[in-house]
Amino acid sequence: MGHASTRSVTLTGLSAHLIDIDADTHAEAGAAPGDAGLHVVGLPELSVWPARARIRAAICNGAPPWPDTQVTVTVTPALPVYNAAADLALAVAALAAAGLIPPERIAGRVFLGELALDGQICPIRGVLPMVAAAVRAGISTVVVPAACAREAAQVPGAVVIPATRLADVVDDLCHGTLRNPHHDHGSEVALSSPFAVDLADVPGNPAARRALEVCAAGGHHLFLSGDGPATMLAERLPGILPPLTGETAREVAEIYSLAGHPGRAPGVTPPLSAPHHTSTAAAVFGSVAGNRPGAVSLAHCGVLHLADAPEFASPVLDGLCRPLDSGQVHLTGLGRSVRYPARFTLVLDTRPCPCPERREECACTPEVKRRYRARLALLLSRVAVRAPVEQRDTSARAGEPSATVAARVLAARIRAAHRLADTPWRTNAEIPAPDLRTRFPVTPEAAELLRSAANAGLVTADGLSRLLRVAWTLTDLRGADRPQADDAAGALDLWKRADTDAAR
Template identity: 35%
Template sequence: MSLAVLKSRALAGMEAPEVTVEVHLANGLPAFTIVGLPETEVKEARDRVRAALQNARFEFPARRITVNLAPADLPKESGRFDLPIALGILAASEQIPGDALDRYEFAGELSLSGELRPIRGALAMTFAMHRASHSCGRRRAFILPQSNAAEASLVRDATILPAKTLLEVCAHFAAKDDSSRLTAYTSDAVETAPAYPDLCDVKGQAQARRALEVAASGGHNLLMIGPPGTGKSMLASRFPGILPPMSEDDALESAAVHSLTGGFSSARWKVRPFRAPHHTASGVALVGGGNAPRPGEISLAHRGVLFLDELPEFDRRVLEALREPLESGQITISRAARQADFPAAFQLVAAMNPCPCGYFGHSRRECRCSPDSIRRYQGRISGPLLDRIDMQVLVADLSQDELMGQAASESSAAVAARVTRAARRQQERQGKLNQALSGAEIDAECTPDESGVQLLKQAMARLNWSPRAYHRVLKVARTIADLAGAQRVSGAHVAEAIQYRRGLQAQ
């Protein structure tokens, strides 16, 4: 036959739409044309495929070859279409049997020698294929490079057939018995508990440690303010270790995002992401972008932690781009030719000095900054962004006794046990963490007793809170009550929550 049809997948944000690879051989002057909105790396498949077929001792047809990647209006990028194009040419020229091709999907970049190189987005592609198989009732196996097998196999019940070379794939279709067929991948990795830095290394800072515990229990965003060297970065790096364990769905979502950049490793399965971009990062680096939209740091931190150290040193426009994702948990990147949605349900942990020199409020060092410079420095963080940070705590400098003494603090495991119990109470009560409660749910679940109401009235009159800040204080108070195992929010819970909104105002 002179026509072969195979199935593959493209990437459009987190989606992996099906692509039909049609290969047609016709008489005429030899030519090799790829149509269907291919980008440069897809067009270059002509040279890679030709060399791979010749080096694998196949005949490259001296005919007019047309490859159509349908649908025609979907942009196609990367080298993942090399393998289906090569197989299509072989099937159309009857060098391999083509009657079983419709039972598989293919993806893989070819080297000039015919070896299969890893591709981006294998997990997202496998998940989309598996979901489509369930909806249409027709299951397909996925043939892809050996290097991608571990991440693709995270999609349970999906049939993954890894291969190292083009010849192995061709032998699978030409084989008359099972000895030469590709074998379904089965992972022999033993799942181990993630290893994080331990909180027991931190000396002192009881208030900051308590704030970390509350933030982890309810999914709240946190800003730590204090002089340099007081342990803000050290505390932040230990925050993922006290978060509740990742569920299977959360781990799969996080792994799928990292798969889009080629940065996923099976050793990071169920490990909370911790992203700490430098303060010189651009807006595109933080939220994502590019001609073919890629996820940024906020999406790579999905279901994990985004740590912004030296918060006022970030470009203001970059920080303002965080406002919508902090509310919605996702980011939409729009370009002239396409639009892509990426998840961005991250927990923001930020740190900053109280003034330009860093020593305002220090017990032993004198601050050299004027009141105006302190106000300008703190004013680099806009009110709308600060309003979205649930908790703002001071991290004071350590006394000499605390610094020279032993770190006899609780371990991360002990704190994580309390955090997990509090998070479980929230899931059983409302099906979500307190940070995600809506207005009506706040009224139903977070209403304090009479003493709490009076404290809130006094705080609102004195601190001029916005409605958003008021609701966030209620949600933090509900989390503190959950940590204490209380059924209702009391005045003591509200009082502690109010203290977590006074970081910058106290300066």
């Protein structure tokens, strides 16, 4: 009779938790070779058979002969949903308990990897948060699939051991040679920007360019209306946002790792996520069953662009309101709840009407245009900056490059961060309405101007708070200490521009 213990990691959303795996064996009297079985305790009922079949087939096809004993493996704590990344840990624990691997060789290590039937160790999603959780728990040595070793090596303090086949892992553990850590100094977070686009490429549209700068400086959401280059503008917004810091860059990298796209992680450049209007709600918000983040989480700390926004399904448009308010996606189903981070800058754009033809050739009635725009009513109530985009701009000329605009944005962000240093907020857009009025008052002239707009029915009470936030951003951009009447007027102008354009 033998006993062995090791550890693996499971994920719930982006939260990683270590699990303990214990294995015990006892011989069956009169059992013929191959008759003994594998019993797994602590997994969901529907996951036990597939996991047991994969592990036994992998051992029989690529490791020492299956031991002629009953092997019982327990997973603690019991998992509501099984992650196949624990396959490798279950297999080595079973073999160690059977005496085919020295038990002391698997202690103090974390094993991650899904087993194929032929004994290959398959790559898995979410290696980055899993390895980070192991290191935080004090376990630095982690065995991962060879295809994931470069990704896992990004975690500071991790000793990453790549593995290709179960047989190789067993052989190295038996001979004490499983000590070839993966060294890849090129696996650090990339510092260069993957975006080869520049604001100077966008002709004309000074109002939209100014709106883009204001949104980048204050973290505000943007609505672009018209038949101009809205997509070009949205694609250039990440290039003028401040670079991600080490902590936020790692968080974004973990999201892309969990999504199965580690190679698309943007490094220190804020990400851009632009789902197509045919995308389902699961593609946009994420999946509970597959524990996979959606497009809104891939935009975390960056930009979410919805081109032709009214074309998206109503559940998608309405469902975006909660992430905009809370900065995260909360999904429930299958008896569990998962949360994915989703704090992003939203860019909506829409044509004047659903007609694909150019505006001068369009025959849509005003009622059709109104109903088309009305699909965005809930989202537009949360958007503080609006601007028209024109295809044929008579003032078209070369604009400022992204580097010049980014310098002004960074200076404004630094001013805001200094003002908000003793608060949990980092941008003007995050300040709650009560604190906005009590802790950060504007000048009496600016307050009176905005109050008059509210009394005239131009904005709601919630809209008034958004205008105050934009006024503070305009103040930061011009390097002042407190919003003046001109800042309030500028915020009101940014609020009304797209509405005026749509009415033409």
